[in-house]
Structures are given as structure tokens and as C-alpha cells.
Amino acid sequence: MLIDLIVGSAVLLAGGYCVCWLCSPALRARIERPKYTFLEQVRRQQPDPPEDATPPRRSSP
Amino acid sequence: MPLASTVPAPVHASLLRAHALAALAALLLSALFGVVVALQLVWPDLTGSAPALGWGRLRFAHTQGIMLGWLGNAFLAFLYHAVPVLTRRAVSHPLLGWALFGLWNAVAVIPGWVLVLAGVSQPLEWAEFPPVVDAAVLVALLLAVVQFLPGFFRGGLDSLYVSGWYIVGGLTFTLLAYPMGNVVPALVSGATSAAFSGLWIHDAVGLFVTPLALAILYYVIPAASGRPIYSHFLSMLGFWGLFFFYPLNGTHHYVFSVIPMAAQLGAITASALLGVVVVIVVGNLLLSLRGEGWLPRDAGLRFVAVAVVFYFVVSMQGAAQAQMALNRFTHFSDWVIGHSHLAMLGFATFAAIGGLVHAWQRLPTARYNPRAIDAAFWLLTLGISAMVIDLTLAGLVQGELWQAATPWMDAVRASRPYWLLRVLTALPIVLGFMLLGVGLLTGEVGAGQARTGPGSLTAEPADKAAAPAAGHGGLSMAYVVSGVAGVGFFGLSLLLLGWWPGRVIDAEIAETAPATRLALTDSEQRGRQIYAREGCGYCHTQQIRFLEEDILRFGAPNLAWEVQFDSPHLWGTRRIGPDLSRQAGVRSSDWHYAHLFAPRALVADSVMPSYAALFDGAPTRPRQAARDLVAYLETLGRARQLAWPEGEQQAQGAVMDTHRAHLAFSAEELNAHPARPRRGGTLPVVEGVTAANDGAALWRTHCTGCHGTAGRGDGRAAAWLRPAPANLTEYRYTRDYLLEVLWNGVAGSSMPAWRDQSPAALLALVDVVESLSGNDTAPSADAATLARGAAVYAAHCAQCHGEGGRGDGFAAAEFRMAAVDFTRQQPSHEQALRALEEGVAGSPMAPWRDRLDAGERDAVVHYLRSFFATPTAEIADAD
Structure with missing residues (x-):
């Protein structure tokens, strides 16, 4: 019974997730977006500012 | 005030640097502890008997140091680099960061080391630091949550990159799992305590180390390569899969135990499915590494790439060894130690180094020595791979020998070359760690930045990289759903593998336990604490599995x-020495004292450390701590012995699992340890058996410690044992008697039962003992002397030794040690006279010098020696 619960839950969760991904192009785009925004942020971050707690001032409004 | 996403978020370089340096220091010190522990298996007397340098205490310091000192600091260092990038915001506050740094290192890790080395610890695997340190770790984890997580909840789930998910999950669930593993097992008891402890053993890796290591992998690969990961969808599938299955794995550390089989099977199933999830995770990571070649040029990426490979191997190994067929073979062996090293020193350490190097290279003022880092990479890759292969092979050898029912020490002897090789593999590892420090502390300032290659990032279409909507004012429904799901997964594991097994176990206990049981005395309880603090349980299990080979x-x-x-x-969870569950009555107290004081005096190839500090200079002068420890050992299995047979019948009627009931109750002799010395009993079948041809080697290995090289009873341990080991040169024995003594031991003495030896080996030892005898003088008394001796014997000796000299006098049954059977062992005239005059210390034989005159003593010795005759039931070799 415990095995059924574990396997059943896993299949339902993973299956539901995959079905949503397959059926919704918009969802696919949304799910993939963080990997691009992350890279963009990495690009902005290099090189790290040297120190420390004082946040840099905005150069434009 | 949140920072705008269009400008870099500040990185607190000084905090990053501080945690990185603390991580390196902890790594070197923890590795040093590990090297000493490994050396002690090869040279057990390396550190003498200094309690603070004992094997168990050093092992506590080694594993806790690696997990909290090294990995904890390295992860925190990386978070100071990664969180501002992932959240586009600074971490909460630098002062909070310094408080966290101080708490983690000055209140948790360093005091934890000092306390466990001083003997203040708790005997829970991966949770050995004492409760006071656990409290500090919990507060520190809470500070880490406050320091690093708020930014993740302000940007919306849509923009949350997979590394962020892992950081949120790792810190949150460690905060939940840590008290579950470090506190709960000490509040509950028995099998329920083991069930919760098992959960933590896996959660320490699955909910703390793995999520933060994977956060690094998913971060460094795109950041260093300049290309996005292959699929964020697959990464999220892996994330939820790991957080669902990891907490459900814990009980696979106690397969074939008394924990309900349904929980065991559930954990085994979850372990297999976890392997499937890992294939998805690793596939995604490897696809993300496309184009970087086998050995990426970027140093951080290179460490991370190898971490991916190690993660795959260790996860497949874990999924496989949880399965019953492999588990019964490899569990308790060095295979598991190799698995642990692959997880913590392979996967997690390579990920942590990759993250550290990546972050360090991007600190403008940091020194960086690329040649030292490159050398460290190769030394660590080769060293850790060799160590894991070596330990895996050692585990296979041990498993094979344990299954074959060979003597326990055969497996120890067979392990020694592997343990020696393991020490050698530690050398490149330690050198690699030192070079890692050199790489991060020497070289030119900013040299790391030059190697990261400015402008190497791949430009992405603006629409794909478009910033998400502005941050939410509060938690959105998606956050709530995700949080509930995550906490629900963790709660499910507690429910299914902790609470529910506890209920079943309680019900079974209510049905099977005898009405009354002896509680531990104060002395025994103190002994248990000594057993725990010295790490005895890390070499000796107290868990005989429901497996024929264990039984x-x-x-x-x-x-x-x-x-x-x-x-x-x-x-x-490991056996270097034998299981001690049924130790009660197996050894004499003298034997235990001598063994604790000088283990190799009694067991030639033992790798047990000496606990001479428990004595005042000699085993014959045990301090209270030694008495307490031996008293505790004598309780192991006592309850089951006392419950038998009524308690056994009651338990048999109530155990629900028929297979387990069959194994648990199939033979009444199994109620006690099979090697427990017995008076009488059956003999091994030796008909048709040829004596082994290594009798001399067997004698040297097993017998000389007590009986001496020439059998004169003058071995190193002889002076510590009462009654003293026999001077075999002064006796003649019948072969069946020798076989019986070897098989059953001598109850009431320190002579153990050698039932793990084959009949061929026992016959070989019989031959050796026979050859030692110098007592070849036949009795030669006149009739008058024999008649006088018979009268004395009847008056004073027959009560114990029996009228016919068979040791079956009416009083003898009351003695734990049987009276001498003179028909089967014949002392020399001098030996018998000595025993008669002086008595036999440690036995019921009293001195008779003052009660019999010289003539009577001489006569009765002549008479009792006349009982010995060539036995009719001689045990013969096949030849």
C-alpha cells in the first residue's frame, strides 16, 4: 500500500506536470524563461562590485 | 529598499571571503581527522590510548567537520555570490552575515569539534555534535534563511531560476530536517529512534548537501559557459522529483530490520525512483555542458563537470544498494563507506569547489593561482576516484566473506590491504586540498577575473530574457502552493517512515514483550554512554538482520x-568488528578487560583501538568506567535470554510477519550468541573431515595470546585472566575433549567457543594441542597408594569431580565452570599437585594444602590421574 502511494503520487505529479507542459506552449515558454533571465543577470553582474553593503546609485530614473 | 534589476546587486566580498577561508581551514582539518582514522585501521596503536584521539571521536569530528565545517561554509560562501545574482537584490544585511559566520564557526563547528573530542557527543550518525551545538546550528540555519531567502520571494515565481529553487528548498528543509534528525531520535527510543535517525542520514545528504550542490551546478554551468541550461522544464521536474523522493529514502539504511517491512519496501521503491529522477537531472546537466568538451577550460566549470559525473555514479550506486539483493551483500561493509565518500568528497566537494572557484575568480581583489588549481583538480579527481574504487572493492570482499560464514577476522585480515591503499589514496586528496588553498590565496590579484573571459556570455533574444513582472507585494498563490507542496513532501516522509512505523512497532511491542524486563542499572547506563561517546557503534552493530547469514x-x-x-x-550502520546484540555471557569480564586494554593481546589481527585509559595501568585494575562499560556489554541480549522460553512463545505467537517469525524463532539455540561458551552440547560433525594444513598458523593467530607460543599458558594476556589459560604442556587430552572445548569453549573461563572455525580448522588445532603435550608419564603408583588416594578422593573430591572422575559430582552442577573430567584430561603429576595445593584462582577449586597432608595429596593425585584412559569414542582424522 505504501509503495502504491509513493508510485501513484509520483506518477500523478510528474504526469500532470508533463501533460501541462505538452499542452500549453505558453507554459513551455514561461517555464524556460528563467534560464535566460538568469544569464542576463549574470552578464550584468560581471565583474562583481568589490565591496560592500552600500548599494550603487541608479544612473537614471 | 530593493535594488533595480538593471544594475548589479552588491556582493559582500568580505563575507564570501571569510566563509571561503573558514571552509578551506575546516576542509584541511576534517581531512586530517579522516586520514588519522584511516591510518588507525592499519596501525591501531598510532595514537596510543589518548581518549581525545580515539577512533570513534575522530570519526565524529571528521564527518561533522566535512558536512558543517567544510560544505556548510563553502555553500554559504557561494550563496554570497549567487543570491544577489539570482534575486537581483543584496542579501538581507552584512551584520546578519557576520552574526551567521560567527555562530556557524565559533559557536557550532569549533565547539562541536572540541566537545566530541572531549567525549561530549550523541551517537547519531551525521548528528554527532551534542545538542547544545545543534541549538547553535538551528539558530544559524534560521539566520541563513533570513539572510538569503527574502529576495527570492520578491521577484515572482516566473523568474525563479532552478538554482534559486534549490537554495530555497535546501535551506528551508534543512531547517525542518535538522531537528528531526538531531533531536527526535534522542527523544524517542528503539526502532522508532532508528527510523527517524535513518531519515536524517539521508536527509542530511538529500535535503542539505544535494540541493545546495545542485544549485551550484545549475548556476556555474550556464554562468561559466555563457549558454543557458538545456531545459529548465527538466530541471524543475528533477527539483520536485528530488524533493519528493529524497525524504522517502531514509529507511533503506535499515533494510531487513524490525522496522515494518512496508516502510522498508516503500523506502526501497523511493530509492529506485530517485535513481530515475537523477537520470533526468544528470541528463539535463550533461546536455547543458555540450560544447565544453570532456575537460572544460574554465576551472570552476571543470570541477562542476566532474561533480555531475560523480553525482550520477553515486546516485545509481545508492539506488542499487538499496535493493534487497545487493543490500544484504554490501550493507555494513566498506562499500557504504565508499558510497559516502563519493557523495560527500566526490559529488558535493567538487560542486562546492567549483562554486568557490567560480565565485572567487569574480572577486576583483582576490588572488588566484591557476596552476595550483589545475594541479588540485587532477590530484583530487585521481585520489577520490581511487579511494572510492578501493573501498567499493573492499566492501565486495567483506560481503563475500560474511556471506560465506568464514571466521569474522578473515574479513578484517582481507580488508587490510584495501585499508592501506585507502590511506595512500588520501595523500593526493590532502595534497589537492592544500593546493586548492594555495590556488585561492596566492598568485596575482585579479588573475581569476582575467581567466573568466570578459564578454563570453551568449546574447539571448530580448523577448526570451525579458525581465518578469515587478515583484509582488506579498506571497502569491504560487508561492503558497509550492511551499505547501514542499512541506507536504517532507511531512509525508515523517508520516510514512517515522510516525507510522513507530505506531506499528509500538503495537508489536505491546503484543510480544514479556511482562517484566530488567532496566539498566546506573552502572550499565553509564557504560552505555561510554559505548556511545567512544563510537563503539560505528564498528559494532547492534542489529542482527532477519537474514540467515546474520542469524x-x-x-x-x-x-x-x-x-x-x-x-x-x-x-x-557499519561492521568492522562483529555485531554485539547477543554479547551477554559470550566472554568473561576478564576477557573484556584484557581486550579493552590491549585488543591485540587476545585477537591477533584486531584493529580495535586500545582503551587503556579506562584502567589504572593494567587490565586487572579497571577503573569504574571500564567496569561500567563491561557491565553494559553484559546486558546486550540479556532481556531475550531472561524472557525465554515463555517470553519467546508469547513473542512468536504475536509476530505478524510469518517470514520474519520463521527466522526469529526457528532455532531455540539462536536465542543467545552462537559463540557463547556452553557446558556440553553437540559437537560438530567431523567424520570424513581432513584436518586443515595450517594448524600452526591457526595456533599462532588464535591461541598464543593466552596460551603462549609453546602452549605453556604464558601468553601476553595470561596474567590478566582468571582462571589462567591452561599450560597445555602439562596435560594430556582426548581428542573428543579438545574438539568439545574448541567448539563450546569453557564456560566460566575466558576460553571462547570457536564455532566460526571450520571442522577442518578445529581438527588442525586439536593436532597442534596434542603435539604440545609434555605429559606422557603414565600413572605408576602401587596399589596401596592408589587405595589411599581413592579414599581421599571419595571423601573430598567426588562431590565435584564425580565418583568416576568424570566431573559429574552432585555439587558440580551448581558451578558455572565445570569440574575437571579426569577421564578426558590428565594433568601431569606436578600440575595436579600444584592445583591441589594452591587451588585454581578464578575457579571453584580451592587450595587443599592445609587440609590434606603431603602423603594424602600425593596419593590422590596418583589416583585421579589413573582415570585417564584411551577413550573409546576417539575422534579420528580421515587419514
């Missing part, structure tokens, strides 16, 4: 009620 070697499997009051449990 034949150690006795009946443990029932839940037997360990009901053990808090925390001391089941153990």
Missing part, C-alpha cells in the same frame, strides 16, 4: 521489544 553468525534477529528502551538507538 547463523550472531544469533536471533533483534525484536522490537528488546531495544524498546534504547534511547537513542545504537544499531549502527
